[in-house]
Amino acid sequence: MGKETSRRLSRRAFGRGAAAAGALVAAPALLRWRAGAAEPVKIGVLLPRSGFLALIGQACQRGCDIAVPVLKDMGYAVELMNADTESSPDVARTQAEKLIREGAHVIVGAFESGATAAIAQVAEQKGTPCVINIGSEPKITEQGYKFVFRNFPTSPMLVTNGLNRMKSFFETTGTTPKTAVLMHVNDTFGQSMLAGINALAPKIGLPFKIVETIAYDPKTRDLSIEVAKAKAAGAELHMVVTRLNDAILMIREMVKQKYEPMGVISPGSPGMYEGQFLKTLGKYADYCVSNVPWINPKQEMSQTLEKAFHKAYPDQDFDLNIGFSFEGIQICADAAKRAGSNAPQALVEALKATHIEKRVMIGGPIRFAANGQNPDQVSAAVQNRGGKPLVVLPPDSAAEKPVFPVPGWQQRT
Amino acid sequence: MLLANILVAGLLTGAVYALMALGLSVIFGVIRIVNFAHGEMMVLGMFGAWALNRFLHLDPLWAMPLVAAALFLAGYALQRGLINRFVARPEHMQFLLMLAIAIMLTSAMLMGFGPDARNVQLDYAFDSYDLGGLLVDKVRVLAAGGAVAGAALLWAFFRFARTGKAIRACADNYLGAQVVGLDVKRLYAITFGIGAACVGAAGSLMLLLVDVHPYLATDYTLLAFIIVIVGGLGSLGGALLGGLLIGLSEALSGFFIDPSMKSMFSYGLLILVLLVRPQGLLGRRL
Numbered sequence: 001m002g003k004e005t006s007r008r009l010s011r012r013a014f015g016r017g018a019a020a021a022g023a024l025v026a027a028p029a030l031l032r033w034r035a036g037a038a039e040p041v042k043i044g045v046l047l048p049r050s051g052f053l054a055l056i057g058q059a060c061q062r063g064c065d066i067a068v069p070v071l072k073d074m075g076y077a078v079e080l081m082n083a084d085t086e087s088s089p090d091v092a093r094t095q096a097e098k099l100i101r102e103g104a105h106v107i108v109g110a111f112e113s114g115a116t117a118a119i120a121q122v123a124e125q126k127g128t129p130c131v132i133n134i135g136s137e138p139k140i141t142e143q144g145y146k147f148v149f150r151n152f153p154t155s156p157m158l159v160t161n162g163l164n165r166m167k168s169f170f171e172t173t174g175t176t177p178k179t180a181v182l183m184h185v186n187d188t189f190g191q192s193m194l195a196g197i198n199a200l201a202p203k204i205g206l207p208f209k210i211v212e213t214i215a216y217d218p219k220t221r222d223l224s225i226e227v228a229k230a231k232a233a234g235a236e237l238h239m240v241v242t243r244l245n246d247a248i249l250m251i252r253e254m255v256k257q258k259y260e261p262m263g264v265i266s267p268g269s270p271g272m273y274e275g276q277f278l279k280t281l282g283k284y285a286d287y288c289v290s291n292v293p294w295i296n297p298k299q300e301m302s303q304t305l306e307k308a309f310h311k312a313y314p315d316q317d318f319d320l321n322i323g324f325s326f327e328g329i330q331i332c333a334d335a336a337k338r339a340g341s342n343a344p345q346a347l348v349e350a351l352k353a354t355h356i357e358k359r360v361m362i363g364g365p366i367r368f369a370a371n372g373q374n375p376d377q378v379s380a381a382v383q384n385r386g387g388k389p390l391v392v393l394p395p396d397s398a399a400e401k402p403v404f405p406v407p408g409w410q411q412r413t
Numbered sequence: 414m415l416l417a418n419i420l421v422a423g424l425l426t427g428a429v430y431a432l433m434a435l436g437l438s439v440i441f442g443v444i445r446i447v448n449f450a451h452g453e454m455m456v457l458g459m460f461g462a463w464a465l466n467r468f469l470h471l472d473p474l475w476a477m478p479l480v481a482a483a484l485f486l487a488g489y490a491l492q493r494g495l496i497n498r499f500v501a502r503p504e505h506m507q508f509l510l511m512l513a514i515a516i517m518l519t520s521a522m523l524m525g526f527g528p529d530a531r532n533v534q535l536d537y538a539f540d541s542y543d544l545g546g547l548l549v550d551k552v553r554v555l556a557a558g559g560a561v562a563g564a565a566l567l568w569a570f571f572r573f574a575r576t577g578k579a580i581r582a583c584a585d586n587y588l589g590a591q592v593v594g595l596d597v598k599r600l601y602a603i604t605f606g607i608g609a610a611c612v613g614a615a616g617s618l619m620l621l622l623v624d625v626h627p628y629l630a631t632d633y634t635l636l637a638f639i640i641v642i643v644g645g646l647g648s649l650g651g652a653l654l655g656g657l658l659i660g661l662s663e664a665l666s667g668f669f670i671d672p673s674m675k676s677m678f679s680y681g682l683l684i685l686v687l688l689v690r691p692q693g694l695l696g697r698r699l
Contacts, residue, residue: 052628054528186673216672219632221623224422224550225667225675232415245530245624256541256550257418280532280624284539409539
């Protein structure tokens with residue numbers, strides 16, 4: 001009987017037992033919670049790795065891929081979930097939904113404005129943070145989205161920064177052309193740049209007059225007629241808004257037709273700083289100027305990244321696509337670390353408070369305004385010299401001094 | 414002088430267009446199959462010339478006969494092994510077959526060469542002849558010279574060679590050709606091979622002017638169709654004339670009106686010819 005009594009469960013014993021059992025049951029959850037803090041943030045990367053934008057999409061992918069080991073060395077844990085948008089906004093939308101369904105904590109993308117608008121919309125609907133690496137359509141950050149953050153200048157910012165940089169370029173070199181001819185690719189990007197130039201040039205007070213504007217088909221096979229027309233205009237400066245293939249065709253024709261303006265300059269478009277342009281045209285690619293956001297060669301972060309990049313991809317270009325894609329991943333990793341959680345709301349709050357001093361691109365620290373846009377982007381003047389695109393302005397980031405007017409085609413060695 | 418420069422550039426580009434369209438015209442003229450894989454075959458020829466330059470340092474002009482021979486064999490095998498089975502089938506099945514071949518070729522080129530644009534580095538790529546103010550692009554002169562030589566060879570083959578005459582007989586009267594004992598299947602395969610060789614030669618020349626990537630094909634298929642329809646489907650002279658006219662129309666509309674409207678004028682010319690002379694400028698009456 002006494003034994004039986006001793007075996008009977010007292011209230012105190014029950015309390016101790018319940019506490020122990022509770023602790024046992026809660027332990028895995030606590031362990032999971034602890035592990036959750038150290039769990040790598042899963043970043044869904046959406047880029048056009050096939051289709052007509054494949055070349056640049058793959059470059060951006062390299063920028064994201066190289067971010068993983070570089071950030072790991074800096075103490076950040078990230079895991080990439082990659083998806084191909086196939087250069088199509090519709091595919092971008094379905095791929096973004098799939099990545100979020102499969103557990104992406106944040107999505108990054110998508111290079112092209114249409115695809116970027118699509119993934120931003122999905123992110124907003126699903127309540128998943130979205131960081132735009134490259135994509136300039138201004139409306140994306142003007143419609144009150146709460147989960148969307150962009151570390152790339154909008155089209156108006158690109159044009160304003162580019163034109164201002166052009167102005168300072170001529171002031172620095174001490175030679176200002178009086179007239180210019182503008183040749184531009186006739187697609188959405190080219191048209192928006194043209195509209196921006198026409199609207200902003202008078203406000204900024206460009207020191208030259210655009211005497212002729214020549215639009216051409218983005219899929220052009222031949223620019224001989226367009227270049228002949230530009231030459232006939234007799235302007236001192238050849239201003240361009242190009243993509244890659246047309247930029248190569250254009251310079252080739254300029255050399256053949258012995259068209260020698262004071263210089264070839266872009267207020268902010270791709271093409272002339274790209275590796276294929278430099279490789280194909282050789283000495284004729286030199287001295288072309290692009291006023292674009294660019295990697296700061298004097299920053300410690302960019303030097304570290306460049307070293308890791310060239311080790312991993314010895315034959316690939318280290319350009320702004322790499323820089324902005326790296327920063328996209330860096331922003332997510334930084335937010336996750338500060339949030340101490342990968343929960344969407346915690347990540348959003350951390351993204352809002354972003355302040356990254358150690359960055360790759362030229363410009364102030366990475367931060368986001370209330371609308372999710374980084375307002376502190378600047379454009380550099382990048383001049384091709386000796387087969388490499390080098391920063392010539394702003395002076396504190398410059399690797400070389402700007403040259404203008406440029407040497408004639410046949411005076412180059 | 415500026416106008417003369419524009420006219421010369423247009424004519425030289427048109428000559429290369431013409432060689433590209435000749436292949437399409439030859440195949441349709443004899444086998445009556447519309448080759449929707451035409452542009453893809455030309456891009457394959459461009460990649461062939463690029464590979465010969467990259468690995469054997471062969472100038473695309475010297476690579477031209479090799480590329481043409483390789484594409485002749487590929488075209489011969491394709492017709493003999495696959496397309497011959499579709500010759501007597503309804504046209505929509507032929508279209509689908511050629512479209513399938515086109516898509517497969519593009520995918521194969523994407524897998525083999527990737528999406529990047531590729532070009533050849535040549536010493537004379539930036540040279541031009543200065544003829545008293547008239548600037549003539551050396552690369553275009555060489556490409557147009559190759560195109561004219563290719564067209565002349567083709568004309569001589571169909572005019573004087575025994576096989577060429579037999580092919581013409583097949584084109585004129587299919588039943589008659591069978592009755593007199595011509596091996597029509599073999600002749601069709603040779604014809605498709607010749608068409609493919611023309612496209613391969615044009616691809617080698619085009620590489621002098623344009624960087625190659627797999628997505629280039631669709632534009633060239635469309636352009637070749639415009640040229641042969643304007644000149645007359647199945648007519649060799651028509652393809653030449655069509656090429657020169659399209660080259661000139663692009664140059665003149667680009668200069669006098671707006672470069673963005675170059676393609677619009679090519680299509681405008683196409684519609685005009687279809688309205689006024691549906692069989693094409695040098696085509697036989699339908």
